[in-house]
Amino acid sequence: MKRKLNVNRVLxxxxxxxxLIVLIVYLLTPNKKDNLMIDLxxxxxDEAKEFASSHNLNLEIKEKYSPALKDTIIEQNIEVDKExxxxxxxxxxxxxxxxxxxxKVDESGDVPIMMYHGIHNITDNKYTGGNVDVDGYQRTKEAFEKDLEFYYKSGYRMIRLEDYVNGIIDVEAGLSPIIITFDDGLENNIKVTGLDEDGNIIIDPNCAIGVLESFKKKYPDFNVTATFFVNGGLFQQSEYxxxxxxxxxxxxxxxGxxxxxxxxxxxxSKEQAVQEIGSVYNLLDKYIPSKYVNIVALxxxxxxxxxxxxxxxxxxxSYNGKEYQTIATLRVGWEAESSPFSNDFDKTFxxxxxxxxxxxxxxxxxxxxxxLENNRYISDGDKNTITVPKxxxxxxxxxxKLPIKTY
Ligand SMILES: [Zn+2]
Incomplete structure (x- = not known):
């Protein structure tokens, strides 16, 4: 009896x-979850401040107009679960x-669709402003940079042409959408200077894409994008x-x-018209099937x-046995277009x-x-509602078919 008791005590x-050992080991081992970003x-x-100070992070608090309730955190730069x-x-x-x-939110206002052609890295242009030809279809690189700077500083943010056509305008509240287009597939739209050791194209920083990419880095919230409208010669660099x-x-x-x-x-003729449009769609189908936009710049x-x-x-x-459908066409224009939510909107022209x-x-x-200052589209910050003055x-x-809010 006595011996049994001892065994029990030892046990x-x-x-x-x-x-105790398990508890001590558990408490001493740094919890892996502590090094991961949480969803703020x-x-x-206050909770964000506490999290930042307990992890010794440098916290920067920025403000943004948003449909979310005032003073709530709406975005963070570090992804959830990232170390x-x-x-x-x-x-x-x-x-x-x-x-x-x-x-001054007004989603019935006008949207500028800008028409560019060539971007030239020259400084000795002899035409008005940044024009490189008499009609201003060709622009200097410097002028293009000034244009982009002007759009950004004037509160415009880029959206995709296809999104606009489909009524999707995702722009921060209080700001306005702008669309950039290029016609003719000129070499200076995206000029390739060679391939790197991995076989990726090296792009001339002085061509249109070079400038756009530098603005992408300079102003990440500009949402840099553009639609390029090409002919049969694509970008005139057939090897690439x-x-x-x-x-x-x-x-x-x-x-496009x-x-x-x-x-x-x-x-x-009608047959030639079909061939002109259908052959470009077929060409794009060959290189980027289902990744191009069915939009024609006339x-x-x-x-x-x-x-x-x-x-x-x-x-x-239908061309060469393939059917095509175009959802929108662009004219050679002079002025801003209507909101996609306006009664006047006609995406086919x-x-x-x-x-x-x-x-x-x-x-x-x-x-x-x-x-545009008198009638520009000003976003409510929510792409799923249309907000206009009463x-x-x-x-x-x-x-x-989006809900309409008035004020
Ligand atoms: Zn053209």
């Missing part, structure tokens, strides 16, 4: 010892809420066709159709009139602004952006 002591969205700023280390910079964005009157097209779509740019031979649609703006017989062949047809200088007259950039409610059509 109990052993169990207590094991439990919807938490309070964090002492001294890391943690940036959080806190919602300022939205004051529609103060921000496949690499260029794939690089563009992989890096957030879009490719500008007809095979830059045809004048008022002076060709060459010369032709046939100028939607009632022209050839216009239907631009919208749909969109106006553009010619991006050129003319001393503030003849619908140049300066003149157009002055006009007196503009009847200017809105609900073809995109």
């Amino acid at each position: 109990i002591a052993l169990i207590i010892l094991v439990v 969205t919807n938490k309070t700023v 964090i280390n002492e001294g890391d910079n943690l940036v959080i964005y806190v919602s300022l809420g939205i004051n529609y009157e103060e921000l 066709n496949e690499k260029i097209l794939n690089w563009l779509v992989d890096n957030g740019y879009d490719i 159709n500008h007809s095979y031979s830059h045809a004048d649609f008022t002076s060709i 060459p010369f703006g032709s046939p100028y009139d939607k009632d022209h017989d050839n216009f239907n062949s631009i919208l749909k047809g 969109l106006k553009r602004i010619r991006a050129y200088d003319n001393n503030g007259v003849e619908f140049d950039i300066e003149m157009n952006f002055k006009i 007196d503009k409610e009847n200017e809105i059509s609900n073809s995109y």
Whole structure:
């Protein structure tokens, strides 16, 4: 009996010892979860401060207009579950809420679709402003940089043309959308200077894409993107066709159709019209199947009139056994286009602004952006609702089936 008791005591002591060791080891081992970023969205700023100080992170608090409740955290720069280390910079964005009157939110307002062609790395242009030809279709690199700086500082943020056509406008509250387009597939749109050791294309920093990529780094919230409209010669560097097209779509740019031979649609047959459009779609299908946009920038703006017989062949047809359908066309424009939510919106015949200088007259950039000050699209920060001042409610059509908010 006595001996049995001793065995029991030893057993109990052993169990207590094991439990203690396990507990000590558990407490001394740094919890792996402690080094991982947590989700701060919807938490309070005090909670974020506590988290940052307990992990020795440098906390930066930024504010942003947002449909989310005022003072709630809406974004963080470090992804959830990512490893964090002492001294890391943690940036959080806190919602300022939205004051529609103060921000002048108006999603019935106009949207500029800018039309560019070539970007030239020269300084001795002899035409007005940054124009390189008499019509201002060609621009200097310096002028293009100034344009982009001006759009950004004036509160414009880029959106994809295809998103606009589909009624998706994802822009921060109080800011306005802008769309950048390039026609003609000129070499200076994306100039390849060679391949790196991994076989990736090396892009000239002085071409259009070079400039756009530098703005992507300079202003990450600019949401840099553009749509390039090509002819049969693509970007005039046939040895790199496949690499260029794939690089563009992989890096957030879009490719559209500008007809095979830059045809004048008022002076060709229906069969030729179908061939002009269908062959470019087929060409894009070969290199970037289902990754291009079914949008046509009308060459010369032709046939100028939607009632022209050839216009239907631009919208749909069948070429070499393949059917095609075009969701939108772009004209050679002069002024801003309507909101996609406006009664006036017709995506099959969109106006553009010619991006050129003319001393503030003849619908140049300066003149157009002055006009836009009176009626520009100003976002509510929520792509899933349409917000307009009460007196503009009847200017809105609900073809995109989004809820409409008025104030
Ligand atoms: Zn053209």
